[in-house]
Amino acid sequence: MDFEIGPGLLNESVLWTILWSDVLIFFLVGAITFFILSLKKNPQNRERWQQVFSTRLGMSSFVIIMAYVAVALVDSVHFRKALPSIPAAAQWQTSEQVFYSNEVNSLLDLALGEMGEMPERTYSAPFALKSWNKENLLLPDGERVRDYPELAFGGSHLDNPEDFSRDIVVNSLLGIAKGLAIALLFIGLHAGWLKKNGSGTTTLQWRAGWITFAIIMAALGWLVTMGNLYHVLGTDQAGNDTLYESLKGIRTGVLIGTLATLITMPVAITLGLAAGYFKGWIDDVVQYIYTTLISIPGLLLIAASVLLFQVWINNNPDYFEVGLEKADAKFLALCFILGITSWTTLCRLLRAETLKISQLDYVHAAHAIGVSHFQIIKRHILPNLSHIIIISFVLDFSGLVLAEAVLSYIGVGIDPAMASWGNMINMASTELSREPAIWWNLCGAFFLMFTLVLSVNLFSDLVNDAFDPKTKLEAA
């Protein structure tokens, strides 16, 4: 799906490219927001969410998760830059015709500045000024030596290598100050808004949220400033900036955690409800389907399905215009397959809960006064299942992000054309055994993945505590 926008918005004409996963991620974020807003009407749910956010841990981890989601969203607006028209080709080119680069960029690339466009020849260490490999160099006086060549971009703004440490300190302070300034602006606005609206909900730990936000912004400010001058986390084998690649991996990680669950959640909810509510042969069929799916080892089913989809893609290359579209199709297929293999657990839980609820007196009463099946499900059963859905969504998320790395290792994960932490971690197994060891690729991917998974895990613990009636009883 491509559509053109003339010059004006970005000074040069760009071709907005919408990948299917972009559409889905915006749709999903919208849907989740709507879901949360509609839950807000229910006082019981409000109280539960308030319990989550009145802990410092809950507020901080939520802010971190939101930062990841924001980066993923910004990275999901894609476009292709127009290629500069070549005079020699003018005779074939009509005046209006513009050719577009085959490389798909996103708004995140714009925000990160030059970071993605600083290719070196091969590996280089973090903050290095020289390459990691020795090469044959031709000195100005005509002599050939074998030494480490200087990097094309890392630290190229320095006139004199001795300024290195001073430059780092100055730019670090500058970057952190920029990030903090933006953070303070937003925090000030928010604090002012809170004061003006004067809501007396002082139990919410806004301060923890603000501090986390300020730390994230300071870190981002530092990374973006330094990332445009040096390779903060070095470069990988192809000479790409590791920090840039790790940041691009955020979108993949967030998407795989949300898409896989949400694509198939409708299936799980529909089948689980139908089986538990209508019972009889519907129940038998649904139970048969999920027992069959469960009994196939998950990893195997995923591997087999992905393999088959790859065969299909390779035999039908005409459907995809640029490489990223093919990678995107593969990625969506992977999410879908992951969903297919994981909906069974949720379905089983929902079926059991529906069975229990539909035996309750108020449901019988609703039947007796002639309320339709649809209305009973909508008004009496579904609201009582919402906590199971929320808990399973948050719990599945971190598992899926972690699973991506293993799947990429097996060779059925993310296409190498798409940045992913799994692919980066896999490369590390050979890179570590080089001499000297290349550790920065592993570190970059691992740190971002770990932070995301850890905050989701901590958050899901709190959500679980707040929403699970079993833990509620115990506390009472």
Place this chain on the structure above:
Amino acid sequence: MLTYIIRRLFYAIPILIGVNLLTFVLFFIVNTPEDMARAHLGDKYVTEQAIQDWIADKGYDQPLFFNAAAGGLDSLTETVFFNKSVKLFAFDFGASDEGRNIRSDVVDRMGPSLALALPTFLIGIWINITVALMVLMFRGSKLDRFAVGIFVTLMSVSYLFYIIVGQHFIAKISRLVPVSGFNDGIDGWRFLILPILIGIIAGIGAGSRWYRSLFIEVSGQDFARTARAKGVSEAGVLFRHILPNAMLPILTGVVVVIPTLFMGSLVMESFFSIPGLGSYLLDAIRAQDFAIVRAMVFLGSVLYIIGLILTDISYTWADPRVRLS
């Protein structure tokens, strides 16, 4: 009991048929044998004849479900469905793309897989339960919250990271054990000790946290309070009252896994070059050898169903109130 087991085995048949049909649809209808041949032989410089030869060689040239030309009973048996899918029920897995007999490969490779998976599993459970019980003694205190924090942190680390870092520091830098390889017999322990250790450490976070929440649920019940009230020591409450009562949920989570241990671990085996079923499957996936993948899907399902039956039987052993009928 025996009638119950037999009945459960009969229940397993429709499920296995379902698994079989699903894999058949995936492997032969979604992708035709011709697609597979193309994937194998490559797109370029491949002649129509080469594709037909490949298909005939693998036995995919027969009709899918019904062979009208063969006549009689053969019209049902001389089909792809019968030869490639139905025969799996007799554990006749056929030959791999390299022409090796899959069944004898599987039998050969079960041993190494088990040598790695069984100790990891048993020692892992023992350590997880011990850690969870220790944490339970301090429940509600700062130490408890600290321990849960550690569990969650350990859970959030990628499995691959444990393997890569463990292999790097223990085998490559410190040279305490060989980096990878396998040896039959007692001598093999040097190769196995590192993957077993990594497997256990990688599982501690999630495992201990799960057991802890299980024990806390049980320890909040009335009988535990009564036991404490009548003066049973804390250790006595733990081992005589809480542990036996937590046995059913533990068995539910644990017994089902035991048969699937035969399948081995995909990632661990390939990192440490252990010639088990996990690395066998991984090689097959990477070489797109669909015959092996199909056989393993079926084998995995059979083992899982056996696990379910074993779980039910173990209930009667753990809780005398449970009667199978």
